[in-house]
Every structure is written in C-alpha cells, then in structure tokens.
Amino acid sequence: MNANTPNMKPGHRKSVLAKTTKYPVVIAGPCSAESEEQMLKTAFGLKKLQGVSIFRAGIWKPRTRLGSFQGVGTIGLEWLKTVKQETGLLTTCEVANASHVAEALKHGVDVLMIGAHTTVNAFLVQEIADSLRGVDVPVLVKNPVHLDLPLWAGAIERFYHSGIRDLGAIHRGFSTLDNAPYRNHPKWDQAIELKDMLPDVPMFCDPSHIAGKRSLLRPVSQRAVDLGYDGLMIEAHYNPAKALSDPQHQLMPQELGILLQVLNIDGIDADGTRKRVQLEELRKEIEHLDDELLDLLARRSKMSSKIGKLKKANVGDAPQIVQWDQVLEGLLSQASDAGIDKEFVQTVFQEVRKHYAQTYLYKA
Secondary structure: OOOOOOOOOOOOOOOOOOOOOOOOEEEEEOOOOOOHHHHHHHHHHHHOOOOEEEEEOOOOOOOOOOOOOOOOOOHHHHHHHHHHHHHOOEEEEEOOOHHHHHHHHHOOOOEEEEOHHHHOOHHHHHHHHHHOOOOOOOEEEEOOOOOOHHHHHHHHHHHHHOOOOOEEEEEOOEOOOOOOOOOOEOOHHHHHHHHHHOOOOOEEEOHHHHHOOHHHHHHHHHHHHHOOOOEEEEEEOOOHHHOOOOOOOOEOHHHHHHHHHHOOOOOOOHHHHHHHHHHHHHHHHHHHHHHHHHHHHHHHHHHHHHHHHHHHOOOOOOOOOEOHHHHHHHHHHHHHHHOOOHHHHHHHHHHHHHHOHHHOOEOO
C-alpha cells in the first residue's frame, strides 16, 4: 500500500467478527431471503451448529439480467428481525446504497456487508461510508469481482476514514479468464497480500462463491482454515432444491454441520501454508511465462521462415542483413539493465541463432 494507508486498529469493544477461540466465526444462511418460513426453518437448523453465530440472507440481489430473481426487498428485513428474536443469532445482509443502509439499520441488522458488485464502484462505496458516519456497526467488505487488490483495500479504507472501526474483509474469489474448477478463482495469494497490508482486519472466506458447487466446499473451507482465516461464510438453505438462487452450492443445515465437524482446526501452521500457497502461485506464474516464451519462439520461427522465403526469391530491395554481433551487444546491454545474467542471455540467443541460421537473418 501507500503512505496514506491507515493503521487500522479495531475499536475498544469486543468485535463479533474477530475469532476468539481456535474455531472460526461462521456466518451461514440462504443466498436469498424467500419467505419467513424458509428463513426460520433454516435459522433453527443453523442455531444447533457449533461456530454459527451470524445468520445471513440476501435481501437485494444484484442480478445481471432483468427477469432474474432480484430479492424480496425490505420485507426480508422483517424476516431477519424475526430470526434474531426467535433464535438469538446475529444477522447480516448486503447493502448496495445509502437507502439500503438506512433500512437495514432501522430493522436492527447487526452486520452490514458490501458486495463484490458494489466494491468495484468507489462512488457507491463512498456513499455508503458517508451514510455510516457516527454509526457503530460492523462492516464486512467483499473483494471486487475482478482481481484488483488496491480497489479492495481502498474500499476498506473508505469505511475506516468514515469512523467505522469494526471492519472485516470477505474473500469470495475473482472472475478470471480461467476459473476452472471454481466458480470464482480463489487467488489465495491476493487475500494473503491484503492481510499483510491490513493485518488488523479480520479475514473471512466465502467458500460458496469460490466453489460454486458442493463438492469443492470442504477443500476450499479447509484451505481458508489452514491459512488462519478468522471466519467462514457458507450459504445454507433448509431445502436447496427449492432455492430461488444458487441452489447448486447451498447446503442443508445438517450438511453444513457435517462439513464443520470434519474441518481440521488443530495444529494449523498458517505461516507454512501461506508459504506453500505463495510457492504454488509462483510455479503457476512460471508455467504461464513458459507458455508465453514458447508462443514467442513459435512466432519468431514463422517470421524467420518468411524472411528465408523472401531471400530465396532474390528480392531486390530487401533490407540490409542485421549484424549478429550488433544485435547481441544490444541484447546484453538490455540484460544488464534488467538484472539478467549476461552469460545466460548469450547462451540462449546463440542457440536461437543456430536454430534459425537457414533464414540468413544474421551474418556469420
């Protein structure tokens, strides 16, 4: 980050977002509020589970296409209020503008979440942050849809500057060119980097939106626990088959209970896992660079072949042949400026020259 990054120390009161035992804080509930019956049946099932302390439900849904289920709106906040009264669970929902904030606070929502589609818009984030000046409420900020670490950190900073001290981050994965096998690629190294930038901000993982399917929920959740995350947010529905949104990754409360029971939370080596994650990402990056290098060599081969054909055709006004010694001298100078070993560069380009000698691009 830059010199303006605040030292985000939490407030004096005990935070509902901070892990107080070795067991992570668990936020759970349906992707969308659909009915009071659905909310209560799900909530009573979740209340029995160890670690579940906050009930979540989508009230306003940021759908891409018209005609998709957009959420039930304010009536869902009444149902959230009933859930809190009947079960004692704290409640949370996403807010996407100042009017959502006002309605959520009026209905006693305990934790506000900033969704991925809102985090990408600095104007909306600032509007929400301004509406919370003087309000003491926890705020969880999801990473933006696309990989943009400064945007994620900047959103959290805006809330800190507005006076919010009980802040957390939600890692829900990123939309990349190749997300397979995930719905949203986790890019664990990005969450680690944010944690290094803002060490006092609790980190939550949203395995549901990273995985996109039930079969990946356990390994994603375990990786988050291994990395020392403070909490998990997992979508649950008393009858996922009837869910109006994202039925493919929601769990029944009893299924979530089994998942939480099988998580290994003992003997976690978060620092060791972080290093392994960073090594994994570096290896993947090298693989991508190897692919790019191969592509460049293939393109160069095609160019050399074209030059060779033109030379054989005795093109009268062909440009003067490049002097290899001059080219190599320039390459070695660039290598020195880039901090690359000159001997390595010389060896590589001598091999390239040999391979494409038939093109007569260089004089011997």
